[in-house]
Amino acid sequence: MAIFSVYVVNKAGGLIYQLDSYAPRAEAEKTFSYPLDLLLKLHDERVLVAFGQRDGIRVGHAVLAINGIDVNGKYTADGKEVLEYLGSPSNYPVSIRFGRPRLTSNEKLMLASMFHSLFAIGSQLSPEQGSSGIEMLETDTFKLHCFQTLTGIKFVVLADPRQAGIDSLLRKIYEIYSDFALKNPFYSLEMPIRCELFDQNLKLALEVAEKAGTFGPGS
């Protein structure tokens, strides 16, 4: 059981805070000899597996590291281009780590505003009068919980499907936001939250929620 990440979206759909608290490891490392029996392609400035699913390496996974050296986008940390490096036989045998591509901050911004619109459409398509937007979205790997305040700020928590007590966590995050972002004289409304106390208290709240699953009524 775990809480994966937290997003705070302002009333215009802009992402003003994001925290990844726990990322499950879904990575596969394997040593290859030349020629590479996987087809790799460049997509969105990342090297992805296009064909040749095997041994836990799935189509759509990105190259995360080569010989233990991290890969950022299409370059390794020491400045070599990934596809070029893997194309030359002299570099083999080579050990490559594959995994789900991590979200870039640009993608997070995009996904946050995408959720903002989905939230609105969800309430427009309601078969019942007076429905809110999406409050909980369920998939087989995670559950997304969303709480919208009266002022239009959305708090979004991604958690394990079995994790309990997210509703009280969302209210707790709202409380932390009010206490440590809104009451901070240096914080300007609707702008990215860069407050140390907000960070600290949010992390604390996530820990408590993961362990206990719930907050008492007065907390």
Add this chain to the structure above:
Amino acid sequence: MTVHNLYLFDRNGVCLHYSEWHRKKQAGIPKEEEYKLMYGMLFSIRSFVSKMSPLDMKDGFLAFQTSRYKLHYYETPTGIKVVMNTDLGVGPIRDVLHHIYSALYVELVVKNPLCPLGQTVQSELFRSRLDSYVRSLPFFSARAG
């Protein structure tokens, strides 16, 4: 507990079938537009969810709920999408949606030579069977909640 409505889409986004039982509010737009909006929303949710997911997914998106209703989603490998809106008290109903696909859509539409695929289903038999199946569900109640 109650069932509000049901949409059936094919892989291209054509609404093959729509029926409603206890629907209190219309979307306020023409039906054709509503189908497009619904399909567009599901399409976006699918891509949203596949990007957001921390692990590789098998079934993908299953359901979402708002304060008033719950939308259940089932997609076959061929891209047929079954969408049922119910009230909040209904639990996972993947088997029900799968039954609508396998025992009703496949049997009465796909295997019916008079039903062209990729268009709104005209078969009266399909409609009436679907209606009676949904009405027989344990969480379908005439008393609208």
